[in-house]
Amino acid sequence: MQQLTEPQIRGSFVNCTKGEAARLHVPRDLDERPFADLDFLGWRDPGAPDRCALVAERPDGSLVGIALRFPPPQRGFLQRSLCSLCLTTHPRSGVSLLTARRAGKAGREGNSVGLYMCTDLACPLYVRGLKQAEPGARFEESLTQEEQIERLNTKLNAFLDNVLK
Structure with missing residues (x-):
């Protein structure tokens, strides 16, 4: 992924108004992000834990x-969930159903789509082995790392296509 600037980020939003995009929290550490190893830039809003x-x-x-x-946190003791993008398993709330309002008229009418993803949004780093989940959280696969990255991007683009419909 290319290095992004705050204006590029704010101008890219498709499922919120320009005013909402202007008010969104954007990470201050953009210069420190490993863009070369990212298939997407994801972050949580520190002022709104559900966004x-x-x-x-x-x-x-x-x-x-x-x-x-994000949905409200669920209480569970031994529950493990699997991320749909990177196929990493996490305990409890490490994977969440993230929902996005659809773009355009469908979104204004309240339609949304969802995808189970790592709650920390670090899927590209898990696939590349640059961030470690707990032992046994990544399945041993016969796919090469490049094929796993391609699978992640295919699934991500299918989700984005659904948002854009």
């Missing part, structure tokens, strides 16, 4: 940003 955002570069080179919501 996060994601910006991805589409196959045509355009940027698409989406605002997402």
